[in-house]
Structures are given as structure tokens and as C-alpha cells.
Amino acid sequence: MAAKTRVSLLLGGGVSVALAAVALWVPVEPPVPPAWQPPAQAAERTERDLPALGLLWGKVRGWSRVGPGWTVLWQPIHGMWLVSAWVPDDPGPIRWRIDAAPWLPGVRLSRDAAEALAGRSAAVAQPRERLGRRDWQVGETRLLGALPAGGEIPAAAPLRRPLLQAVLVGLLLAGAVSRHLVPGVPSPGWRRAAVGVVLLLRATLPELPALAPMTFQPGVRPWVAELAFGTAAVLLLGALMFAAQRFPATVGSPPVGWLPVALAAGTVAGRLEPAAWLVGAAGLELRLPVLVGVAVLLGWLAGLAGNGLRELLRFSAFARVVGLSLLAVAGVALGGAWTGVTLAVVAAAAVERGWGTWMGAGGVWGWVFGNVWALARWESALWTALAFLLLGCAVVAIAFLVRMREGVAEATPSVP
Amino acid sequence: MFRVRYVLQVLLAAAALIAAVALVRDRGVPGEVQAGALARAALVRLGYEPLGEPTATFEGDQELAWALERARPGPAGVGLARGGGGALRWRVVFPGGGEAQITVDGVVWSLRRPVPSAPGPDLFPSLARAQVEAAVARAVPDPSAWQLVRAQSWREGGHIWQRGWFMGGAGDLPSGWRRELELEMVGSTVVSWRRTVHPLGTDLGVVTGRMGELRLLSRPALLGLGILVIGVFVAAAEAVAYRESTAIARGLAYGLVTATAGSFASDTLVAAPIQGVVVAVVVALLPVWTDLPRPRLRFGPVAGVALAAVALAGRAFILGAGGWTPVTPPVPGDVGPIRLLADSWAPALAEEPLLRGALPALAAPVVGWWGAALLAAPVGVLLHPLPTVPLAASLALELVLQVGLAVVARYAGVGGAVLARGTCEALVRRGSFPVGPDWDRVALLGVLLGTVLLLWPPRRE
Structure with missing residues (x-):
């Protein structure tokens, strides 16, 4: 290895x-309270602590992070009702709710559940059969058996940033068109990576519906909901795989000097403005492959959008500086949970074309790591986050070494 | 070769036309013409002669029809959806007043006649119940199966109005289903009734x-x-x-x-x-x-x-x-x-x-x-x-x-x-x-x- 290369490697390593x-170590406080227990533990606590509701709960079907707690969802196999519970991280009261199919006349709650809902007065709950309803009389309080029963459950704040999302979608389209109009040498590595992670995510598909609890509806059997989710996921993943072949990333060696910058910026963005759905992913059994798949695909998309942004701003150097700065500032100031992705797009557009996808992936990789690290504070998730980070570093190191060896082999004259 | 191909095309066209005609022949919702006549006869039985040619509009309750077919498989379910289940109906409206819903198989499902200027003597609450119970025979073929569950009376426009709600059990419908009927009288004249069906959940x-x-x-x-x-x-x-x-x-x-x-x-x-x-x-x-x-x-x-x-x-x-x-x-x-x-x-x-x-x-x-x-x-x-x-x-x-x-x-x-x-x-x-x-x-x-x-x-x- 040449001395100059060694020096630049050492310098890059130091900067990294x-x-x-x-x-x-920069002290940041995320706006969303971190989770100190996985959703499975929250579900166990609910099944242990809640009074029997007088109906079959079924399996845990999904979960989502809402404020300082988990909302967990159960549904029996016939799908006629949903039981959902919001479980706070602290030992506070669990809020629950039953939603039933509209054609069910009403489900008899258990005496315990009726008394709990009516406020635990001294009176004993008396059942009252009525036409199409099964009520309880608890002292002076009448509890109507018509569902939905239970209280209101806190809902997650919407992640929508319509203007920023529209800009990002527009950049994706611009990137797709520009990769056809201004073609570069396609990178076989990124093509293979896209196919690989799509297959990886398809392998984890049975676990993924848990991250989309809104798919499960009262009156719809859970296998149908899972089929709908699976079909949508297969279509989406297929489209991404197809797009990765048709609009391939341009070949280029990993920018070892710049990648730590993208990784660090992504990590800080993830810690500052985390996206709650990624914490849900950290609650899966197969969390590492899911996180890797999401990071690679999002990174490739960030590279595509960055390509579009670069081509749109190509007409003048001044416009390039202003455009990139504006998008970066808008992403940080207004992006919310989209900050990390926006910064990854800016990073991909800021470097030379062959490095764009690497920079996008680096930014997203750091953002995913920062998210999990900021919000998923239970031990197994933290170990997974560390493994995820090390895996990313290892892939970059291997790609760089392979590239360097290829360079050395090309430079060495072959023996006749 | 060219001529043979054309002849084959002609044969194909003829076969497609014949098959298509066979597919559409006798398919569709029947009873439009009969619905007008049935509605007129029912209104005449209530003492009102409707004027003019009625307009008929098809209307149906999709879920109810399919639920009846599901609950009673085969032709029996289809028959119920078209008849006693009241899922598929013609709404017949007479230009001079009077309206009825007739199922596609000819069951009078609901009826409304204009309020007569002389509706007969008012029924006072003590006498009304028996009259309202007797009036159900005008609306359904099996009056003995129906029970008056609630009655209401009020004064409006110088007359006493009566309204009764009847329940008729399952009747011909599948077990667990319920039939209901709402009937209105002004003075001692029946002016409207309407049947409904409550399916099993x-x-x-x-x-x-x-x-x-x-x-x-x-x-x-x-x-x-x-x-x-x-x-x-x-x-x-x-x-x-x-x-x-x-x-x-x-x-x-x-x-x-x-x-x-x-x-x-x-x-x-x-x-x-x-x-x-x-x-x-x-x-x-x-x-x-x-x-x-x-x-x-x-x-x-x-x-x-x-x-x-x-x-x-x-x-x-x-x-x-x-x-x-x-x-x-x-x-x-x-x-x-x-x-x-x-x-x-x-x-x-x-x-x-x-x-x-x-x-x-x-x-x-x-x-x-x-x-x-x-x-x-x-x-x-x-x-x-x-x-x-x-x-x-x-x-x-x-x-x-x-x-x-x-x-x-x-x-x-x-x-x-x-x-x-x-x-x-x-x-x-x-x-x-x-x-x-x-x-x-x-x-x-x-x-x-x-x-x-x-x-x-x-x-x-």
C-alpha cells in the first residue's frame, strides 16, 4: 500500500x-419519550393485569409506539372483534378498548370488566338482557353492552409533512428520469444489494404486519388482513427491486472520507427527531434483517432522489449551493421525523455522482441507528443497534478494501 | 385460404352472437309490469283509486339479499330475497298520489295512500288497540303470526292518528330472523304500512x-x-x-x-x-x-x-x-x-x-x-x-x-x-x-x- 494511501486512511479514520x-455523545433530548420495555413485555403485562373482558382475545397482532407507552392489539382468529390496550412504560393504569364488527349485537363483558368500567363501586354488577344488547347494572350506573366498549386510547401524532413529502417524491421522479437521460455505468453491487435486501425482507414478511396494526379491522379475519398487507408489501418490494434494476445506481467506490460525515449527521438527526415506527421494528424478533433491509432500500431511494436534485441544480454552481442549503435547512427545521431522510438526500446530492448512493445509504444508516438508540432503550434492541452499526462499518470496509485491491491489481503489470 | 378464413370468421361471429343472446335471454330483474298492477290493486283495497300510469324504480338491499341466500342455500334463499325477505323491490309511484313497494316476486312490502279528506270516525285510545290489531290483516297474509308490541296515538290536522308496531317472528325466514311491521291509521282508515326484516347477526x-x-x-x-x-x-x-x-x-x-x-x-x-x-x-x-x-x-x-x-x-x-x-x-x-x-x-x-x-x-x-x-x-x-x-x-x-x-x-x-x-x-x-x-x-x-x-x-x- 502506498504511503500516501496509508496517510489518507489514517486521516479518514481519525476524522471518523x-x-x-x-x-x-452530543447530549440531545428526543421529543418522544423512549421505550424502556419491548412491546412483547407490554403485552404480557396487559394479559396479566387487565380484568378478563369476557371474550377471547386471540393472538397479539400488532403494536405501535404512542407517547410514553405501547398500544398493543389482539384479535381472535374469527376476526369479529379487536382488543387494544395502551400500556404505559411506568406502572400507571392500562387503557383498553374493544371494537366489534358492526353487525354483532353486543358482547357480554365479564363482571370484573363491567365493575372496572363502572368505577369499582361497592355495588355488585347485575346482568340485564335487552333486545340486541347485554347490559350491566352496577349500582346506579348502567353499562350498555353495545360495543365498542372500554375507553379511548391515545393516538399517535401523524407523521405527515405534505410539502416536504411532495418535494421528496418529485425528486425521486426526477432522479428516475435523470438516470435514464444521463446514464452512467450501472453498479452491479448496488443492484445485487437491492435484490438481496428485498429477498431478505420477503423472508421476514410474516413478522411485518405487526408494524401496521391499522391493517387489522373488526369483522375482517386476521389472515385476510395479513394477506392484504403481504400483497401490498410484495408489490412494493417488487416495484423497488424492479426500479433498482431499471434505474441503477452509478458505479463508484465508497467515499470512506465522507461516509462518517453522513453517518454522524444521520445519527444526530435520528436522535433529535426519531420516527416512532422504527421503534416498533426494534420490537420484532427478526429486527436486524428488517433494519438492514429498510436502511439499504431507503438509502438507495435517497441516492435516487439526490441524483434528481443534483441534475435539477446542475445549471449553476450558485443554485447548487443555495438549493442544497435550503433543502437541508428545511429538513432540519420542518422535517420532523423526515429530517434524517431529507439530510440523506442532500448528502447524496452534494457529492460526486458515483458516491451519491453510498452517501444516501450512509445517512440513512446513521438515522436508523440513531432512531433505535434514542427510543428503544431495552437491552436486546440496543445490542441489535450496535450490531447494525458495526455491520454497516464492516460492509463499507470490505467494499473499500476490495476496491483498493482491484486498483492495486490493475496497477500491477501481469507476469507473461 | 383467404376465403376459408373469412367463412370461419362469419361462423365465429354467428356463434358469438347466438351465445351472447342465450346468455342475456330471460336474465334480469322481473316484475316491473306486475308491480304497477299489484300496487294499484292494493291501494284499491284500502279504498283509494290511484290515478295515472305509475313510474317504477328498482331498489334493493344488497347485504340483506345475500344474507338470505347464505342463510337458506339454493333456490329457497333466492326466492326469499325476491319475495318474503323483501330484499329486491320495485318502488311504484302514482302521479296523482299513492306509493307502494312491491317485491320482484309480487309481495306488497309497503304502501302509502294520500290522507283522505274524510278518514272516518276517530278512534279513541281505549278502542284503538283492537282496531289497529285488526288492520294488520290488510297488510300481511298471515295476521295470526303478528303481535302488536307497541302503539302510539296523536292528534294532527283535526284527526287522531294511530301507529302500531307489530312483530311477526321468523315466519318463512331462516331461524333467528325477525319480521316487523309498522302500520298507520288516520281516523279509522289505514293509510300506510311498511314491513322490515331484521337478519340474524x-x-x-x-x-x-x-x-x-x-x-x-x-x-x-x-x-x-x-x-x-x-x-x-x-x-x-x-x-x-x-x-x-x-x-x-x-x-x-x-x-x-x-x-x-x-x-x-x-x-x-x-x-x-x-x-x-x-x-x-x-x-x-x-x-x-x-x-x-x-x-x-x-x-x-x-x-x-x-x-x-x-x-x-x-x-x-x-x-x-x-x-x-x-x-x-x-x-x-x-x-x-x-x-x-x-x-x-x-x-x-x-x-x-x-x-x-x-x-x-x-x-x-x-x-x-x-x-x-x-x-x-x-x-x-x-x-x-x-x-x-x-x-x-x-x-x-x-x-x-x-x-x-x-x-x-x-x-x-x-x-x-x-x-x-x-x-x-x-x-x-x-x-x-x-x-x-x-x-x-x-x-x-x-x-x-x-x-x-x-x-x-x-x-x-
């Missing part, structure tokens, strides 16, 4: 270490 | 549950079409950038026709103008996609007749094999020849260019034409299936039709697939509309077009 230190 | 639940499941399953199909539309717009941008030859005028005309058809149809995938814009872009791009098969329009309607026969036979097969599929066709929101035309042709015009044109054109370089066509099939399957038990039977039947359309598209191009789908839909949906030759002609439009194309003297090549 410094940036990593900044990204990891 | 689980019977209704099987049907509404399946419908809900199919609605949920259609969302991924819409997502698939959305992804496809993104691909179409990217391809359009490339075509503009590379200055490729496109069929802009043809696209605009096609988009206009599609948007118009969509605006008259009862149900569209998205708003009709958006559908029009998307298919306009697709049709304008068709010359760019040179790998697509050449259109041979004349064979489309013939294939549509075959597909309609397969669809109807498939439903009969599901019923014969012990499954359940609705015999009563979907009840249209509004009944009119334009609605039949639009409901049949709007899905064909909007979906076929996407599923049989754009998707194969975009995906063929990666998975080949057949791979892309088979990719389109599951998307099409999820868009419009009927509820069945088991649910997979409906999906399998739709898959057969989608694969059939892919074969048509391979042989007759996108245009052929559009004609095949429109013809097939028109023949299958014919059953939802009233019987009569006018409706038959509307349903046979596609087949007639196909016949003309097949009989058109061909050019010698």
Missing part, C-alpha cells in the same frame, strides 16, 4: 472517530 | 364480513396500480425528452371517453377525470412500446362472450360444489341504460390499458411479456371479486378471467382486451338490470360491434 464521538 | 356477518375483507384486499391492488402509474409518468417524461413518436390525439380522445364513462358509472377506482388523464397518457404512449402485440379488435368481443360464459359457469360450479356465491347480482345504485353501459365499459376502458398495456410494456424487459401479464393478473383479481364462501373460490374465478384476458391481450392486443372485458362485463352485469329487449340491446352492444368487425370485408394481404 472524532465524528462518531460527536454523534454519540 | 351471524348470517349478515358472513356476508358483510366477506365484503369488508374484499374491500381491504382491494387496497393492495390499488397500490399496485399506483406504482404502475408512477412508472407510466416516468416513461412519458422519457418519451418527451427523447422526442419519441406518441399518439397524443388518440390518447386525448380515449381519455375523454374514459372520463365520461367513469362519470356515469356507479363505482370507479379513483375520480373519473384522474382515470381519464392516466389512461390518456397510457394510450398516447402505446406506439412507444413496440414490444406489445398488434391489436386485432375483431376477436375481442368474441373472447368477451367466452369469458362471460366462463364467469357465469364458474359461479354455478361454486354453488354446485357446496360453496356459496351470490345468485342475486349486485344491486346497482341507479337503474338506467346509461348506467348499464357505463358500469360495463368504464372498468374495461380504465383498467385494461394499465394491466394489459402499461404493465407488460414496463416489466417485460425484466420478466418477459408473459411474466408481466401474469404479474397483472393478481392485481386485477383483487379489484372486483364477489364475496364467496370460501373466499378463495372467488379469487380463483377472478384469476381464471384475468389469465383469460392476458391470453386475449397476447393474441388481440390491448384494444382486443378492452373490447373483451367490456363485452364480458356487460353480459355478466345484465342480470342486475330489469328484463326487457332494450336492456338486452345495451348489453349486446359489444357483441354487435364484434360481429360488424368480423363481417367487415377484409383487405387482401
Whole structure:
């Protein structure tokens, strides 16, 4: 290895270490309270602590992070009702709710559940059969058996940033068109990576419906809901795989000097403005492959959008500086949970074309890591986050070494 | 050889026409003419002679009809939906006053006559109950099965009004179902009654549950079409950038026709103008996609007749094999020849260019034409299936039709697939509309077009 290369490697390594230190130890407080227990533990606590509701709960079908707690969803196999519960991280009261199919006349709650709902007065609940309803009389309080029963459950704040999302979608389209109009040498590595992670995500598909609890509806059997989710996921993944072949990333060696910057920026963005759905992913059994798949695909998309942004701003150097700065500032100031993705797009557009996808993936990789690290504070998730980070570093190191060896082999004259 | 081919085409046209006529003959909702006469007779029995020729409008309760069929399998369930279950009715309105609902099998379901100027002596509450109970015999054939559960009286317009609510148990309906009747009197004259049916929750639940499941399953199909539309717009941008030859005028005309058809149809995938814009872009791009098969329009309607026969036979097969599929066709929101035309042709015009044109054109370089066509099939399957038990039977039947359309598209191009789908839909949906030759002609439009194309003297090549 040439001395100059060694020096630049050492320098890059030093900068990386410094940036990593900044990204990891800079004290930031995420706006969303972190989770101290996985959703499975929250579900166990609910099944243990809630009074029997007088109906079959079925299996845990999904969960989502809402404020300082988990909303967990159960549905029996016939699908006629849904039981959902919001479980706070602290030992506070669990809020629950039953939603039933509209054609069910009403489900008899258990005496315990009726008394709990009516306020635990001294009176004993008396059943009252009525036409199409099964009520309880608890002292002076009448509890109507018509469902939905239970209280209101807190809902997650919407992630929508319509203007920013529209800009990102427009950049994706611009990127797709520009990769056809201004073609570069396609990178076989990124093509293979896209196919690989799509297959990886398809393998984890049976676990993924848990991240979309809104798919499960009262009156719809859970296998049908899972089929609908699976079909949508297969279509989406197929489209991404197809797009990765048709609009391939341009070949280029990993920008080892710049990647730590993207990684660090992504990590800080993830810690500052985390996206709650990624914490849900950290609650899966197969969380590592899911996180890897999401990061690679989002990284490739960030590279595509960055390509579009670069081509749109190509007409003048001044416009390029202003455009990139504006999008970065808008992403940080207004992006919310989309900050990390927006910064990854800016990073992909800021470097030369062959490095764009690497930079996008680096930014997203850091953002995913920062998210999990900021919000998923139970031990197994933190170990997974660390493994995820190390895996990313290892892939970059291997790609760089392979590239360097290829360069050395090309430079060495072959023996006749 | 040339003459032999033409003779074969003539034979094919004749066979398709005969098959199509056989498929539409005697299909449709009966009872329109009888409903007027029955309503008039019922009103006369109440002491009111209606004036003028009535107008009859078809209306139905989709879920109720299918729940009755599900609860009582076979012809008995169909009979209940058309008769004692009151799911399919004609609303008959007389221009001079008086209105009735008559089921398609001729049961008077509800009746309302104008309030008479001299309705007879007022019934005071102490006497009213017996009179109201006696009046139920005018409304139902089995009065002994009905019990008065609640009565109400009030004074209005100088007369005492009475209203009674009756419950009639299950009667002919499946066990667990309930019949109710509401009857009104002014003075001592019955002025109206109305019957209702309360289904058993689980019977209704099987049907509404399946419908809900199919609605949920259609969302991924819409997502698939959305992804496809993104691909179409990217391809359009490339075509503009590379200055490729496109069929802009043809696209605009096609988009206009599609948007118009969509605006008259009862149900569209998205708003009709958006559908029009998307298919306009697709049709304008068709010359760019040179790998697509050449259109041979004349064979489309013939294939549509075959597909309609397969669809109807498939439903009969599901019923014969012990499954359940609705015999009563979907009840249209509004009944009119334009609605039949639009409901049949709007899905064909909007979906076929996407599923049989754009998707194969975009995906063929990666998975080949057949791979892309088979990719389109599951998307099409999820868009419009009927509820069945088991649910997979409906999906399998739709898959057969989608694969059939892919074969048509391979042989007759996108245009052929559009004609095949429109013809097939028109023949299958014919059953939802009233019987009569006018409706038959509307349903046979596609087949007639196909016949003309097949009989058109061909050019010698």
C-alpha cells in the first residue's frame, strides 16, 4: 500500500472517530419519550393485569409506539372483534378498548370488566338482557353492552409533512428520469444489494404486519388482513427491486472520507427527531434483517432522489449551493421525523455522482441507528443497534478494501 | 385460404352472437309490469283509486339479499330475497298520489295512500288497540303470526292518528330472523304500512364480513396500480425528452371517453377525470412500446362472450360444489341504460390499458411479456371479486378471467382486451338490470360491434 494511501486512511479514520464521538455523545433530548420495555413485555403485562373482558382475545397482532407507552392489539382468529390496550412504560393504569364488527349485537363483558368500567363501586354488577344488547347494572350506573366498549386510547401524532413529502417524491421522479437521460455505468453491487435486501425482507414478511396494526379491522379475519398487507408489501418490494434494476445506481467506490460525515449527521438527526415506527421494528424478533433491509432500500431511494436534485441544480454552481442549503435547512427545521431522510438526500446530492448512493445509504444508516438508540432503550434492541452499526462499518470496509485491491491489481503489470 | 378464413370468421361471429343472446335471454330483474298492477290493486283495497300510469324504480338491499341466500342455500334463499325477505323491490309511484313497494316476486312490502279528506270516525285510545290489531290483516297474509308490541296515538290536522308496531317472528325466514311491521291509521282508515326484516347477526356477518375483507384486499391492488402509474409518468417524461413518436390525439380522445364513462358509472377506482388523464397518457404512449402485440379488435368481443360464459359457469360450479356465491347480482345504485353501459365499459376502458398495456410494456424487459401479464393478473383479481364462501373460490374465478384476458391481450392486443372485458362485463352485469329487449340491446352492444368487425370485408394481404 502506498504511503500516501496509508496517510489518507489514517486521516479518514481519525476524522471518523472524532465524528462518531460527536454523534454519540452530543447530549440531545428526543421529543418522544423512549421505550424502556419491548412491546412483547407490554403485552404480557396487559394479559396479566387487565380484568378478563369476557371474550377471547386471540393472538397479539400488532403494536405501535404512542407517547410514553405501547398500544398493543389482539384479535381472535374469527376476526369479529379487536382488543387494544395502551400500556404505559411506568406502572400507571392500562387503557383498553374493544371494537366489534358492526353487525354483532353486543358482547357480554365479564363482571370484573363491567365493575372496572363502572368505577369499582361497592355495588355488585347485575346482568340485564335487552333486545340486541347485554347490559350491566352496577349500582346506579348502567353499562350498555353495545360495543365498542372500554375507553379511548391515545393516538399517535401523524407523521405527515405534505410539502416536504411532495418535494421528496418529485425528486425521486426526477432522479428516475435523470438516470435514464444521463446514464452512467450501472453498479452491479448496488443492484445485487437491492435484490438481496428485498429477498431478505420477503423472508421476514410474516413478522411485518405487526408494524401496521391499522391493517387489522373488526369483522375482517386476521389472515385476510395479513394477506392484504403481504400483497401490498410484495408489490412494493417488487416495484423497488424492479426500479433498482431499471434505474441503477452509478458505479463508484465508497467515499470512506465522507461516509462518517453522513453517518454522524444521520445519527444526530435520528436522535433529535426519531420516527416512532422504527421503534416498533426494534420490537420484532427478526429486527436486524428488517433494519438492514429498510436502511439499504431507503438509502438507495435517497441516492435516487439526490441524483434528481443534483441534475435539477446542475445549471449553476450558485443554485447548487443555495438549493442544497435550503433543502437541508428545511429538513432540519420542518422535517420532523423526515429530517434524517431529507439530510440523506442532500448528502447524496452534494457529492460526486458515483458516491451519491453510498452517501444516501450512509445517512440513512446513521438515522436508523440513531432512531433505535434514542427510543428503544431495552437491552436486546440496543445490542441489535450496535450490531447494525458495526455491520454497516464492516460492509463499507470490505467494499473499500476490495476496491483498493482491484486498483492495486490493475496497477500491477501481469507476469507473461 | 383467404376465403376459408373469412367463412370461419362469419361462423365465429354467428356463434358469438347466438351465445351472447342465450346468455342475456330471460336474465334480469322481473316484475316491473306486475308491480304497477299489484300496487294499484292494493291501494284499491284500502279504498283509494290511484290515478295515472305509475313510474317504477328498482331498489334493493344488497347485504340483506345475500344474507338470505347464505342463510337458506339454493333456490329457497333466492326466492326469499325476491319475495318474503323483501330484499329486491320495485318502488311504484302514482302521479296523482299513492306509493307502494312491491317485491320482484309480487309481495306488497309497503304502501302509502294520500290522507283522505274524510278518514272516518276517530278512534279513541281505549278502542284503538283492537282496531289497529285488526288492520294488520290488510297488510300481511298471515295476521295470526303478528303481535302488536307497541302503539302510539296523536292528534294532527283535526284527526287522531294511530301507529302500531307489530312483530311477526321468523315466519318463512331462516331461524333467528325477525319480521316487523309498522302500520298507520288516520281516523279509522289505514293509510300506510311498511314491513322490515331484521337478519340474524351471524348470517349478515358472513356476508358483510366477506365484503369488508374484499374491500381491504382491494387496497393492495390499488397500490399496485399506483406504482404502475408512477412508472407510466416516468416513461412519458422519457418519451418527451427523447422526442419519441406518441399518439397524443388518440390518447386525448380515449381519455375523454374514459372520463365520461367513469362519470356515469356507479363505482370507479379513483375520480373519473384522474382515470381519464392516466389512461390518456397510457394510450398516447402505446406506439412507444413496440414490444406489445398488434391489436386485432375483431376477436375481442368474441373472447368477451367466452369469458362471460366462463364467469357465469364458474359461479354455478361454486354453488354446485357446496360453496356459496351470490345468485342475486349486485344491486346497482341507479337503474338506467346509461348506467348499464357505463358500469360495463368504464372498468374495461380504465383498467385494461394499465394491466394489459402499461404493465407488460414496463416489466417485460425484466420478466418477459408473459411474466408481466401474469404479474397483472393478481392485481386485477383483487379489484372486483364477489364475496364467496370460501373466499378463495372467488379469487380463483377472478384469476381464471384475468389469465383469460392476458391470453386475449397476447393474441388481440390491448384494444382486443378492452373490447373483451367490456363485452364480458356487460353480459355478466345484465342480470342486475330489469328484463326487457332494450336492456338486452345495451348489453349486446359489444357483441354487435364484434360481429360488424368480423363481417367487415377484409383487405387482401
